[in-house]
Amino acid sequence: MTTHHPAPHHPAAHHAAAHHPRAHHPAVVDAEACSAALDRGETLPWTWYADPAITALEQERIFRRSWSYVGRTDQVAQPGQFFTCEVGGVPIVVTRDRSGGLNALVNVCRHRGAQVVREDCGTRKSLQCFYHAWTYGLDGSLRGVPRGDREADFDTSQLGLRRASVDTWGPFVFVHLDPEPAPLTEMLGELPELLAAGGIDLERMRFHHRVYYTIEANWKIAVENYLECYHCPVAHPGLADVLDVSPDAYELEVRPTFATHHGVVRDIPREAGYPVQGPVVEGQYHLVWPSLKVNVNPGQPNLSFGPVHPAGPERTTGYLDYFFGDDVDEAWIKAMLAFDDQVGAEDTDLVESVQRGASSGGVERGRLLLGSEHTISAFQRFVLGRLRED
Amino acid sequence: MTHVITDACVDEKDASCMEECPVDCIYEGGSRMYIHPGECIDCGLCAEVCPNGAAVALRLLDPAAAAVHGPANDAFFTRVLPGRQAPLGSPGGASRLGPLDVDPS
Ligand code: SF4
Ligand code: SF4
Ligand code: FES
Ligand SMILES: [Fe+2]
Numbered sequence: 001m002t003t004h005h006p007a008p009h010h011p012a013a014h015h016a017a018a019h020h021p022r023a024h025h026p027a028v029v030d031a032e033a034c035s036a037a038l039d040r041g042e043t044l045p046w047t048w049y050a051d052p053a054i055t056a057l058e059q060e061r062i063f064r065r066s067w068s069y070v071g072r073t074d075q076v077a078q079p080g081q082f083f084t085c086e087v088g089g090v091p092i093v094v095t096r097d098r099s100g101g102l103n104a105l106v107n108v109c110r111h112r113g114a115q116v117v118r119e120d121c122g123t124r125k126s127l128q129c130f131y132h133a134w135t136y137g138l139d140g141s142l143r144g145v146p147r148g149d150r151e152a153d154f155d156t157s158q159l160g161l162r163r164a165s166v167d168t169w170g171p172f173v174f175v176h177l178d179p180e181p182a183p184l185t186e187m188l189g190e191l192p193e194l195l196a197a198g199g200i201d202l203e204r205m206r207f208h209h210r211v212y213y214t215i216e217a218n219w220k221i222a223v224e225n226y227l228e229c230y231h232c233p234v235a236h237p238g239l240a241d242v243l244d245v246s247p248d249a250y251e252l253e254v255r256p257t258f259a260t261h262h263g264v265v266r267d268i269p270r271e272a273g274y275p276v277q278g279p280v281v282e283g284q285y286h287l288v289w290p291s292l293k294v295n296v297n298p299g300q301p302n303l304s305f306g307p308v309h310p311a312g313p314e315r316t317t318g319y320l321d322y323f324f325g326d327d328v329d330e331a332w333i334k335a336m337l338a339f340d341d342q343v344g345a346e347d348t349d350l351v352e353s354v355q356r357g358a359s360s361g362g363v364e365r366g367r368l369l370l371g372s373e374h375t376i377s378a379f380q381r382f383v384l385g386r387l388r389e390d
Numbered sequence: 391m392t393h394v395i396t397d398a399c400v401d402e403k404d405a406s407c408m409e410e411c412p413v414d415c416i417y418e419g420g421s422r423m424y425i426h427p428g429e430c431i432d433c434g435l436c437a438e439v440c441p442n443g444a445a446v447a448l449r450l451l452d453p454a455a456a457a458v459h460g461p462a463n464d465a466f467f468t469r470v471l472p473g474r475q476a477p478l479g480s481p482g483g484a485s486r487l488g489p490l491d492v493d494p495s
Pocket of ligand 3: 109110111114130131134
């Protein structure tokens with residue numbers, strides 16, 4: 001893993017904006033009571049699933065203080081290649097500079113705030129702002145300011161694009177707004193070992209395609225749905241044909257920085273939607289706090305990887321990057337994707353229904369089954385803990 | 391102040407600078423490029439992208455070099471080029487003018 005620490009003289013992007021003077025934000029009422037409710041198997045209050053103040057606080061205290069998956073190394077393999085993304089609502093451009101360095105730069109012009117790079121991805125020789133043509137290098141340093149030489153004491157060395165931290169794990173690029181974050185390895189924990197043990201060799205996985213999606217629901221509802229398989233026998237008949245989803249066979253586990261599910265292929269196979277036999281004998285589904293999904297279905301080596309973002313209190317956007325082993329054939333991929341799309345469509349329907357209930361005000365909170373949904377309590381404890389941090 | 395192109399550009403002309411210049415003020419002559427001193431906004435992009443170090447800020451050149459390269463760029467626009475009746479003046483864009491196959495004598 002290579003860490004690219006930003007130059008120390010660039011303060012973190014969030015330092016300027018984020019810290020709230022009070023320990024307890026007014027939106028987080030009764031944090032103690034919420035914590036006690038979680039212990040009893042109750043959920044966070046449903047009002048937290050439709051409140052713009054909570055979403056803003058989550059952006060600030062969760063997403064701006066976590067490593068975010070933003071894209072792949074193949075998108076920035078060559079000097080000059082870049083892609084844009086957002087981390088906690090802050091626009092970021094990731095670049096490969098001419099000396100081979102990987103940079104994550106806050107994509108806000110230091111002059112008057114225009115977005116310097118407006119394309120999703122591509123190749124550029126420099127980062128020139130389209131407003132007044134301030135010219136930054138691919139490493140974010142400010143190289144030219146029209147009429148700058150007419151100003152007294154115009155110090156361009158202090159006006160480079162703000163830097164964020166960037167790190168990689170295999171083909172995955174992560175960004176953190178803090179200039180000195182806790183290491184990415186800490187967030188990933190044992191995930192690399194779990195994937196390897198499950199038959200996924202990242203060196204041999206090839207990117208296949210990306211799927212973007214929007215869900216009309218709070219991001220936490222999308223995550224919480226992902227975190228349990230109590231609904232699988234009821235809502236995912238296709239999945240239940242492939243995996244043994246009974247409570248004794250299907251395992252849920254909470255680890256310090258993520259939750260994990262393991263599902264084994266049925267002993268006596270049912271007629272399944274795709275050929276489930278192969279070197280990958282288990283489905284593994286992980287959610288790394290706050291919102292990174294890592295999915296492996298049984299069968300041939302396959303992996304889908306992607307974040308969930310709040311796009312408003314009642315809207316979620318996300319994408320999944322699909323990877324397959326380098327020798328997996330297209331027919332298998334197509335069959336597996338059809339199965340996967342079906343499960344995804346079923347989940348969207350569930351999640352949007354929960355949002356309508358949550359935001360109706362008809363009921364204050366939900367009641368979890370701690371035997372089958374403790375992963376949700378763990379997630380909500382993580383959220384509550386972050387929201388209480390100043 | 392402005393940027394200028396030096397004779398390190400002669401016969402190179404890979405034109406990276408022309409493609410990138412935000413105000414299209416880098417003009418193509420017979421053997422090299424010339425920057426229009428009045429149209430250039432001094433953004434520094436050409437210097438950033440030129441693979442040959444031929445595009446430079448005039449203010450960063452030593453006085454002797456500046457005395458050569460400043461006028462050498464200006465000449466393309468202020469002198470009457472071979473085969474023409476009048477100086478180019480300020481054409482308002484290299485793509486509008488197109489490449490010329492002459493240099494100031
Ligand atoms: S990029 Fe440099 S060498 Fe190429 S044409 Fe422009 S000034 Fe000349
Ligand atoms: S400094 Fe900027 S405006 Fe001037 S010639 Fe170079 S690229 Fe064009
Ligand atoms: S806002 Fe970028 S140059 Fe003015
Ligand atoms: Fe589901």
